[in-house]
Structures are given as C-alpha cells and as structure tokens.
Amino acid sequence: MRRISFRPRILVVASAAVGGGLAAIILSLPATAQEPRRSAAILQPSGTHTVTLTPPGEFASSIAGFTRSTTVAPQAAASELGTLAGGGNGLVIQSDARTLSVARDQRPAFYAAPTDKGALCYWIAGGPDGCFDGFTQAFPVSWNVYDPDGTGRGTPTTVAGIAPNDVTTIGVRIGTETYAASLIDNTFFFRAPGAKDTPTSLDVAYSDGTSLVVPLPTLP
Amino acid sequence: MIRNVVKLATRRTRLLLATVCVFLTLAPPSVALAASYTYASGINGQGGTYRYYYWNSYLYNQVWHAQYYHWYVAYVLSDGSKAGEVSNWNNPTKWPYSIGYAQPECTNLDDYSGVRWTCQYGR
Numbered sequence: 001m002r003r004i005s006f007r008p009r010i011l012v013v014a015s016a017a018v019g020g021g022l023a024a025i026i027l028s029l030p031a032t033a034q035e036p037r038r039s040a041a042i043l044q045p046s047g048t049h050t051v052t053l054t055p056p057g058e059f060a061s062s063i064a065g066f067t068r069s070t071t072v073a074p075q076a077a078a079s080e081l082g083t084l085a086g087g088g089n090g091l092v093i094q095s096d097a098r099t100l101s102v103a104r105d106q107r108p109a110f111y112a113a114p115t116d117k118g119a120l121c122y123w124i125a126g127g128p129d130g131c132f133d134g135f136t137q138a139f140p141v142s143w144n145v146y147d148p149d150g151t152g153r154g155t156p157t158t159v160a161g162i163a164p165n166d167v168t169t170i171g172v173r174i175g176t177e178t179y180a181a182s183l184i185d186n187t188f189f190f191r192a193p194g195a196k197d198t199p200t201s202l203d204v205a206y207s208d209g210t211s212l213v214v215p216l217p218t219l220p
Numbered sequence: 221m222i223r224n225v226v227k228l229a230t231r232r233t234r235l236l237l238a239t240v241c242v243f244l245t246l247a248p249p250s251v252a253l254a255a256s257y258t259y260a261s262g263i264n265g266q267g268g269t270y271r272y273y274y275w276n277s278y279l280y281n282q283v284w285h286a287q288y289y290h291w292y293v294a295y296v297l298s299d300g301s302k303a304g305e306v307s308n309w310n311n312p313t314k315w316p317y318s319i320g321y322a323q324p325e326c327t328n329l330d331d332y333s334g335v336r337w338t339c340q341y342g343r
Contacts, residue, residue, distance in 0.1 A: 123316070127306070131287075139288055145307045148304060151302065151305060161308070
C-alpha cells in the first residue's frame with residue numbers, strides 16, 4: 001500500500017485555497033432568490049411621460065453618464081460597491097467601478113459599478129448606496145431620501161440618486177415651493193434649505209416635453 | 221526522500237502545521253460570515269419596524285429586499301432620536317457608515333412582494 005506523502009507547503013496552500021473558496025461562495029450567496037410579485041407601489045407617480053424600459057441585463061450600459069465616464073473610482077469606493085453583491089444583484093464588477101460625477105461645492109461624488117447581471121450599483125459619498133436594474137413607470141428615477149444626523153436637526157434632509165438619460169430637470173417640492181436639484185451626468189442632488197424642511201415629491205421633466213411627479217416618503 | 225521529510229517533522233511541527241491549516245481553512249469563511257449579522261428577517265409585513273435591542277457600536281445598517289419596494293433604515297440613539305436615516309427602493313437599502321452607540325432598525329414601508337427580506341448590521 002502506498003503511503004501518503006507529507007508535504008507541508010502543499011497542505012498550507014491547499015488549506016488557504018479551500019478557505020478562500022468557501023469565503024467566495026459565502027459572499028456570492030444571494031440574500032433573496034425568489035422572484036417578487038410585481039405590484040403597484042404605494043408611492044405612485046403621476047404625469048404624462050411614458051418610461052422607456054431597458055432590456056434585461058443591459059441596464060448599467062444604458063446609463064450614458066456611466067458609459068461616458070472614464071474616471072476610475074477610488075479603491076475605497078470600489079470596495080464599498082463590492083459589498084453590494086448578492087440579493088439578486090449578481091456580482092459587482094469592481095474593476096469597472098467609475099466616478100459618475102465628482103464632488104463640487106456641496107455636492108458629493110457619485111460612484112457606480114455594474115454587476116454581472118447588468119444591474120447598476122452606486123454610492124453617494126457621505127450618503128447611501130444600493131443597486132437597481134432598471135427604471136419603470138412606477139419607479140422612473142432611483143431616489144434616496146436621507147439624513148445622516150436625523151431629520152429635524154443639523155444637516156437638512158437630502159434627496160439624491162440616478163435619473164434616466166432623457167431627464168432634463170428635477171424639481172424637489174417642499175411645501176408649496178419647488179427647488180431645482182443639481183443634475184449632472186445622470187446624477188441628481190438636492191439638500192433642503194432648512195433642517196426641518198421635508199421634501200414631498202420630485203417634478204421630473206423629460207426632453208420630449210412630458211413630465212412625472214414622483215411622491216417621496218416621509219422619513220418615519 | 222519522503223521518509224526523511226516525515227522523520228524531520230516532529231510531532232510539534234505537525235501539530236503546528238495542522239493548526240495553521242485549520243486556521244487557513246476556517247478563517248476566510250468566518251470573516252465573510254462575521255461581517256454581517258441578521259437582526260430581523262421575514263416575508264411581507266409592510267408597516268413593520270424591526271429594532272435590534274442591543275446598544276452597541278455598528279459598522280453599517282442595511283436591509284436586503286425585493287427591488288421596487290420601499291424600505292427605511294436608521295440608527296436609534298439613546299435619547300430616542302435617529303441618525304443614519306435613509307429610504308429608497310434600491311436593493312439593499314443601506315446606510316454604509318458606522319456609529320458609536322445606537323440600536324439599528326429597519327422599517328418595511330410597503331414590501332408585500334412575497335420575497336424574504338433580511339435586516340442586517342455590520343460589526
């Protein structure tokens with residue numbers, strides 16, 4: 001009977017490979033695997049515009065600001081975007097992470113990376129991050145309502161996110177006033193003037209002259 | 221040659237080698253698993269708020285859920301106020317920053333997708 005050879009280096013390398021492989025499998029496990037029921041959201045947009053749908057798997061490459069950007073995202077941004085793998089998004093392609101728009105004035109930088117399923121993951125510096133794989137009639141812009149130090153005090157509430165290529169302006173309604181959001185390369189950003197101001201909806205205008213009003217939730 | 225190598229390996233070095241191998245096998249998946257802890261999970265239950273009871277420092281707060289449903293995450297501070305608030309329909313809904321002393325919470329605003337959602341904090 002042949003004896004099994006004793007090779008420490010091979011054992012160590014094999015152990016590391018097995019451990020690394022297990023870690024890769026765990027990190028790639030989807031958090032949710034079922035298909036959701038498609039139903040109308042409680043925050044239904046109203047208006048005249050008809051949203052153009054993107055074929056499955058091609059969403060990230062359909063965002064003009066993303067395909068146009070040649071600025072590689074900083075490593076920290078690519079790493080943060082890499083944590084968004086799973087949940088049906090697929091694997092985030094960190095090597096393709098780019099800067100969508102740079103920080104200027106009070107506007108933060110936006111970073112984005114595609115996934116191997118064609119979704120787009122993005123991170124607003126100083127704000128939230130997440131992924132999505134298309135605009136729909138009920139979800140015509142990807143918005144985030146956020147407040148780092150809590151609503152009603154300190155830094156005012158911010159509304160920011162990603163808009164389709166054919167959006168020309170985005171207005172943010174607070175009470176009876178409408179304020180213009182900054183819209184650059186598919187990214188939009190607006191910070192309310194006062195800490196107690198509550199954005200209630202977005203007025204989204206399109207290049208064909210149509211528009212949509214997108215209601216926003218009040219932070220609980 | 222092989223027999224010589226076997227002889228050279230004392231019992232202590234073999235034990236050390238075995239320890240290193242076990243560590244290299246178990247450490248990476250442990251790190252991958254330890255990054256996120258689930259504090260609430262379920263299906264549907266729109267309108268529900270789920271808060272982790274333990275006051276501590278946390279690295280981030282997020283909820284994985286079906287895309288196109290609205291969620292909200294926040295840290296609750298000891299005076300009852302909030303920090304790190306975000307609401308959207310992206311997946312995950314995530315506040316990717318740390319806090320020193322708080323309770324993480326997540327709120328299902330309208331998710332009746334039938335898909336399991338999972339609220340997690342990072343430590």
